[in-house]
Amino acid sequence: MKTELSLFERTLTFHRFPIRNNELLQAWDAGDEYLISHIEELELTSSKRILILNDSFGALSCWFSAQHQVFMMSDSFIAHKATLENLKRNSCNDVTLLSTMDEIPNEIDLVLMQIPRNNRHLVWILSKLRQSVDEKCPIISVNKAKEIHSSTLQLFEKYLGDTKTSLAWKKHRLVFSFANCTPVPNVDEEVRWEVENEKMSLVNLPNVYSGESLDQGARLLLEHLPSEDLTDFIDLGCGNGVLSIKLARLNPNASITCVDESFMAVEAARRNLNNNLQTQPEITCIANNCLDEFETESASFIVCNPPFHQQQAITDHIAWQMFCDSKQVLKKGGKLLVIGNRHLGYDIKLARLFGHTQVKTVASNNKFVILQATKY
Template identity: 70%
Template sequence: MKTDLTLHDRTLILHRFPKRNSETLQAWDAGDEYIINYVEELGFTEHKHILILNDNFGALSCWFSAQHKVTMMSDSFIAQTGTRANLASNQCNDISFMTTMDEIPSDIDLVIMQIPKSNRHLTWQLSRLRAALDSNILIVSVNKAKDIHTSTLKLFEKYLGQTKTSLAWRKHRLVFSNANSAQIIPIDPITRWDVDGENFALNNYPNVYSGESLDLGARFMLPNLPRKEGIKHIIDLGCGNGVLSCRMGQLNPTAKFTCVDESFMAVESARQNLIEVLGTDREINCVANNCLDGFMASSADLIMCNPPFHQQQAITDHIAWQMFCDAKHVLSSGGQLLVIGNRHLGYDAKLARLFGNAKVKTVASNNKFVILQATK
């Protein structure tokens, strides 16, 4: 796996986060290189303020921090943590970190954007840029050419302004825009909907996974959640909007909850939803984190987990494995891990390897999903 990004007689050593000895994926892609080359060819003068949206692991932030003031806005705790590590290891200048829920700074000279996967998140960011920027500020965005559709460009034109594209280079394309659309179209950050079969509704910020409807995995898991006597502490690992915790809180009225996700928007959505459904008297803690890094051993009675099988745009199973390992460490003796996943992912074998064959059982299954219980 290549770790050295060399361009314009300069080299950065970049790693993904969390750093793994067996890593097979790069911490940057050709889109990062395309934008770096384009901005360098512009001859941009030093000490400008560059806003970088959705930097994956800090390749752009590290590169441009050498000569410019950089503000990185990202909804990803993983991306921000990886960027901090790469800035430190390359002895880069400090940059400012913000989430995509924060207000855009008023003194920006150039915007660079990795186009997010979610159109809701993209539309939110475009609307915010239109409201915050002067029309002469250039916004340069990038994505794989196959993922820049006519509908994508129409979103840029509707919510941001005049837009054109570059030629494709190494399967990536640049999008050039200015914040000059005829009107500012404000976006409500909250999408709210009732949960089918339950007596509560959910708030969803723009980058929350399955933020427009209940995902099929959660739909299958809800009626299979347990009511357990004496349970004290429940962790919702990869909580999303907190739907599982809301229902578990109703079933287990004395339990305290910790909701963990790497998305700042997910954490805020879960916090709002749990307070609304369970009330202000419940002990609720919602945190952005890399799995259960820093959690105390033997501190939870039950952990719920619906693992993602991708990181950024890459398909990977290392997140699920880290979640399972962290859960075993954090569970108390006799504590249980509840996992839902697609049947083909083979989580039963992974859990048996970690907890032991006799400690893993199937709670429920259908033709698409399986719910597994592992006991420490």
């Protein structure tokens, strides 16, 4: 796996976060290289104020921090951590880290963006740029050419302004825009919908997973959450907090900790818990990398609906870290409740960690399986 990016007689070293043994994926892609090459060929004067959106692991932030004042904006806690680690690794200048819920800084000279997967998130970002950035400020975005559809460009034109594209290079394409569309769009940050048969009304922020309807896995898991008079529980990968709301109703004396790597998910969970619970239990909502720095043997129950991708890459290492962290954080006799697609083989992974006799199937259908692992 390549860790050194060499361009324009300069070499920087990058690692993904968290660092894994035998890592197969590198911490930047051809889109990052395309953006760097294009900007370097422009020969910008130094000390520009550059806003970088969705920098996956900090390659762009590190590169441009050498001569410019960089603001890195991302909804990902892991992207923030990776950027900090790679800045330190390369002895780079500091950058300002922001979430995509924060206000865009004033007097930005150049915007660089990795186009997000989620169109609601993209529209939210475009609308904020249109409202905050001078119409003469270049906005240059990048993605794989196959992901830049005519509908994608229509979103840029509708919510941002004049837009054109580059030729493809290493299967990536640049999108050049200016913030000049009229009228100036106003995009609501919240989408609200009801959960059928659960008497829940959920607000969903632009980058929350399954933000326009309840995903099938969560729907099945809602039917099989325990009512055991829990004293505490952790909702790991909490999303909009729908599982926490149901668990809190079933276990009204329990303290609640919601964890997600998306800042928007954590905020949505906080709002939804406050809005949907008649009595307010002890609630903690934090953005984090799984259960990093949680106290060992401190939790009684963990519920987990693991993601199967990190940034653009499909991977199961996040689920594995969630399972390993959960075993560390659970008290003896504590339980981990997991849902996943049947083909992912979570039963095998959990059996390796907790022991075959400690893992049981709670429920399943033709697509999903719910598993419970008990720490002995």
